[in-house]
Amino acid sequence: MISPVSLSSSNRLLSLEETSWVTQFSETYGQDIIYNLTMGTPFWSPPTSVQQAIIQSCGLTETYRYGATCGIPQLEKEIGKRLDLKFASSCGNEVMICSGSNQGFLNILLCLCNPGDEVILFRPYYFSHYTACLLAGVKPVVVDTDSEFLPQPQSLEISVNTKLVVVVSPGNPSGRVISTDRLRSLYQLCFHRGVWLVIDEAYEHFIFDGIETNSFSATDGVINLFTFSKSYSLAGLRVGYFCYPSYLRKSMLEIQDTIATHACHLAQQAALAAFNDSSKEWIQKQVQEMVPRREIFWQVVSKYHTYRANGGFFFFVPIPDSITSHDAVQYLIQKYGILVFPGQLFGMSNYLRISYGSLSLHETKEAANQLNDALATLWNNK
Numbered sequence: 001m002i003s004p005v006s007l008s009s010s011n012r013l014l015s016l017e018e019t020s021w022v023t024q025f026s027e028t029y030g031q032d033i034i035y036n037l038t039m040g041t042p043f044w045s046p047p048t049s050v051q052q053a054i055i056q057s058c059g060l061t062e063t064y065r066y067g068a069t070c071g072i073p074q075l076e077k078e079i080g081k082r083l084d085l086k087f088a089s090s091c092g093n094e095v096m097i098c099s100g101s102n103q104g105f106l107n108i109l110l111c112l113c114n115p116g117d118e119v120i121l122f123r124p125y126y127f128s129h130y131t132a133c134l135l136a137g138v139k140p141v142v143v144d145t146d147s148e149f150l151p152q153p154q155s156l157e158i159s160v161n162t163k164l165v166v167v168v169s170p171g172n173p174s175g176r177v178i179s180t181d182r183l184r185s186l187y188q189l190c191f192h193r194g195v196w197l198v199i200d201e202a203y204e205h206f207i208f209d210g211i212e213t214n215s216f217s218a219t220d221g222v223i224n225l226f227t228f229s230k231s232y233s234l235a236g237l238r239v240g241y242f243c244y245p246s247y248l249r250k251s252m253l254e255i256q257d258t259i260a261t262h263a264c265h266l267a268q269q270a271a272l273a274a275f276n277d278s279s280k281e282w283i284q285k286q287v288q289e290m291v292p293r294r295e296i297f298w299q300v301v302s303k304y305h306t307y308r309a310n311g312g313f314f315f316f317v318p319i320p321d322s323i324t325s326h327d328a329v330q331y332l333i334q335k336y337g338i339l340v341f342p343g344q345l346f347g348m349s350n351y352l353r354i355s356y357g358s359l360s361l362h363e364t365k366e367a368a369n370q371l372n373d374a375l376a377t378l379w380n381n382k
């Protein structure tokens, strides 16, 4: 059937070259993938109590009814306690539980920004943040980091239109952990200019090399964003949360009610079980299991001036100038069966993001061998 000329889609994402790259690429090369090094989830399963909690929740009437917009009270309370401990003070802010932290980020943009406002992202940025800005009708302004992917407070070009600054620590894709002092400096700079600071800590527990866990919050001007997808391995259940100043509560509730109404009850019960069952020691033990994987990959990628990421479970690896990251990805999949993310997705075309998080130790060794050959050929053919 021929569509009438007047049927068209919105132009929100027209400027986005990378739209649905992952889907398109998987459709074309899905059958060629032997080693998938794109995954943003760890290799472990959630704590055993999670399954039990889901089964129990299936028998409860309230599971099937609408519930509290900001989340089930028990989970909200546990999160509140955890944040008080994390920030070593009563953070006193409101908690919003959402269907994954990506949804939370969109809520935050809609609550804080007017169409046309500017949001500062640091390059390399997390691609969903960039896309969310376009969806919300705000302008992502991308600012460069230093040679080790560290945001420099002095390079922040805050304009009259800047509404918020976003940092990710540990970074995705950089793995860069930003120190508490630096987060505080960024905050002070922002706060004095009436600009919000959003700190995304999706990989908060994935910190290596004896680096201290770095966190920063404030009762005003900062929104801290977290997820159950990574440390607790609940990505498929879609639960995240953020804490924010209470004077935003009315509009935050309105936005959440309109978009998701609330996060799924079964998923929230699972998150509560994971939370209660995953002591600090449990998480530390899991994260320790990443160390040998990280070292195996490091042996390979360190040959190419790669920054030794001290967080996350990625390496952001430079490639020769003579090839774009899209072409390099295509080459690696076609010749070596290795799928990685092109740096272009994160705003840097001469890099590849290589994730080792979801592999078994055996797969890690095999994938690293293959990657070793693949990167050597890429660099030798430059």
Ligand SMILES: Cc1ncc(COP(=O)(O)O)c(C=O)c1O
Residues within 6 Å of the ligand: 040, 099, 100, 101, 102, 103, 126, 168, 171, 172, 200, 202, 203, 226, 227, 228, 229, 235, 238, 239, 240
């Ligand atoms: C930095 C960062 N923030 C947020 C997310 C999304 O987390 P969620 O699964 O909670 O939406 C990811 C997932 O890859 C991420 O890397």
